[in-house]
Amino acid sequence: MITRSDHKGVLVCGLNAAAQKAGLHGGMRLSDARSILPDLKDSPEDAELCDGKFARLVRFMDRYSPWIAPDRDLHARGLHGDAGMWLEITGGSHLFGGESAMIKQILRDMKNQGTAARAAIADTAGAAWAAARCHPGASHERILSLPRDHGVAAGFPVSCLRLSDDIIAVLARLGLKQLGDITPLPRANITTRLGPDVLHRLDQFYGRLPEHLNFELPDAPWLIKQSFGEPLGSADTLAHAIESMVADLCAKLRSDNLGLRRLLVRAIRVDGQTHTITTTTGTACQSESHILRLLAEKMPGVDTGFGIEQVIVYAPWVEHVAFRQVRLDRKNDDSSDAIALAQLLDRIAHHLGPKDILYRPAHHASHLPERAAIRQSPTGPPKLARLSDAPLPKRPVRLIDPPEPVDVIERSATGAPTKLRWRKMILEVLRADGPERICPEWWGYLDRDNYALSQMTRDYFRICDQQGRMIWLFRSGHAGQDIWSVHGLFAG
Amino acid sequence: MSEERIHQARAALARAEQHWKVQVSCLSGGADGVIARAFGDTFLGDHISIGGLAPIGLHEVLCGHDDCAASLLAWYLATVSGPDAASPEVPKGIFWIRQRRALDQGGFYALSLPMAAMKPEPLMMAVDQQATALWTCEEVAKSGQVHAVILETTDYDLTTARRLQLACESGGARIIVLRPLARDGRIPTSSAWTRWQITPVNALSSPGPSTGRPTGNDHYLSLIGGRGVRPGSWKVKTDATTFSLSVADPLENRLSADIPKDRHAHA
Structure with missing residues (x-):
C-alpha cells in the first residue's frame, strides 16, 4: 500500500488487488486501513518516481x-x-485487427510493462473514461457504442461522470445512483438543484458537448512515423532510415519556411523498449546534414536488440526562419557565416560535459567584479558586452573567483599591506595603490542596516610584489578583524 | 617519358620552393624576417606591429611567472594582423577556451578587455577535461568561423601540436596556446610557428620612484623559438587598459644565454 502525508494525516493513495478486495479504498486514513487489515505493509509515495513511470x-x-x-x-x-x-x-x-484486438494488444503490452490496466473504446472521451471503469463486459469487450449500448450506459454509476465528491453525495442522497436515473429528469431541475456540472458532464458523455483534451503532441506536429515489417537489426540500417526521415522532415519544414529547434528521434524495439535521442539547435535549422551530424554523436548509444520495428522523428519545437538572400544559382546560401557559426556552436554544445560552459561575456550593472561579468548564451538574444554608460575602473586581466584568503603580515600606517603570505610565498610589497572602495548594492540588502553592510564593503589595493606581479587584493570584515583576500592579477 | 617525369618533378619542386619562400619571407630570422619586421622600426613606435606573424598557424605563449601578461600577449597575438592583410568585411571573433586549473592565476576576466575588443564579442568556454578543450580547439579552428582561438591548456605532446597546426591550415585560423612551463623550467617540445615568453622585470632591480604609483608593467618579451625564427628578447611595457605592448628597450638576444641549449632542437 502506498501512503501520502498531508494536513489530514497519513492517507492511502495506492492499493494492490488484495487490499481492494478487503474493502480498502484510496483516500482513507492509514489508521482506518490498519484496523481492517492489521498486517498491512505500507510505504510512502515517491511522486517523482510515479511521474516518471507515467511519462x-x-x-x-x-x-x-x-x-x-x-x-x-x-x-x-x-x-x-x-x-x-x-x-x-x-x-x-x-x-491492429479491429477494436477488440486492439484492446487485447494494449492490455497485453501494459501487462508486460508491469502495469495493471483497464481499457475501453467509446465514441466520446467521457464515455471511454466511464466504460474503462464501469463496463460490465470482459476486459477486451469494453466497447461502448452509445446509440446501440444505451442500456449498458444507463447502468453506469453516477461517479463515472467525473463529478466532485460533494455532488455525488447529494445524488446518492436523492437516490440517483445510475445514469439511467438522471437522464429522464428535467434538465432545468438538475441545474437548479445540483449546479451546471452534472449536465455538462452528462452532455460530454453523450457527445452533445465537446470535450477538449490536452494532447501531448501539438495540433500540427512535425512528426514522421515509419513502421517496418521486418525489424531493423543493425545500427547502419537504423541510421539509414533516420537519415531519410530527417530529410523528409527538413523538406517539409523548408516548404513552410520553418526550422527546427528541437528534434526527437524515438526507436521502438520489438520487445517494447524505446530509445529516444533528443537534439537541440541554437537557431532554427533546416539543414538535414547538420542535424544528422548532431544525431551521429548519439547514435552509438542506441541498442537495436532484437530489432527496431518503428521509428518516430518528431520536431516539437519549430520556429520561423528569417528571410535569407538566395544565390543567383538557386542554391541556398548555407555557407553564410551566421549559419556556419551557429552550426559550429551546436556541435560544440553537444560535445560538452555537464560542467562545461560556452558563453559570450556580458556586462551587468554591478559594482562587485564577480557580478559585473555575466555569461549569456552564445545564440540567445544579444546583450551588451559592455555597458557604455558605466565606465569601468581598471580591472584585472585574470580574476580569482572565489577570492583566495591571504595573510597580511605587516601593514603601513595608511593600512596598505607591506608584507603578506600568499600560497606559502612571502610577498614583499614594493608599491601599493588604493584603496578603491566597493560597496555591495544597497538595493539588494534593504533588510540590513549600515553596520551589516559595512562588513561586506571591500577596500581594494593594487600591489606590486618583488617578482613584479601586480596583485589585486581587498580587505573586508569588521574594523580590527580584517579579512584579506586576493581577487585577481593585473598585467600592468 | 623520363623527360616528362623530370619536367613534372621540376615543376613540383618549383611550386614547393615558391611556397617555402612565401613562408620564409614571413618568418625567417634574417634582416627581413619576423624579428626585423616585428621589432624593428615599427616596433619602436607606440605599439607593436607584428607584421611578420603568420596569420595562419599555431603559436605558443609559455606561462611561467605571470599568467596575466601572458594572457595579454596571447590576446595581442590573436588580434594582430599583418600589414598587408585586408580587413574582412565582417570581422570574425576570438574564441577563448579555458581548461580549468591549467593556469593557477584565475580565469580570464572579460571586462578587462577594452571596449573595442568587444566587437565582435568574443566567445568564451570553460571546460574540465583537456580532451574536450583540444577537441573544441581543433573543431573551431577547422571551421574557419573565427579569426583566432586562444587555448589555455596543460602540457600536450608533439602529435597534438601537429594536429592543431593542421586544423589551422584547414580552417585558415590562428591558434594561440597558453601553455605552462614545466616545473624545472624546461621548454616543452612543440611544432608551433613561433613560441613566446613574457616575464615581469624584477621589481627589485628597478624599484622606480618610491612615492609614485605602482607601474608593474615592465616585462621582458622573448621570442624563444619557432620555425625559421632567430630568438630575441625585448623589454616592453604592457598596457592592460588598451591591451597593447610597446617597446621600452630593445635587447635583442638578451636571453640567448638563458634559453636552454636544446632550444634549437625543440624549435
Missing part, C-alpha cells in the same frame, strides 16, 4: 496513436492510486 507509459503508448492525452485531473487528485490517459484512435483501429 514512460505515455511515451510507450504512442505506438497506437500519436494523440495521447494524460488524464491530468485524475493525476492531480491522485488519491485513488490510479492514472489514466486517452488515445485518439479514430480511423486507426483496423491497423
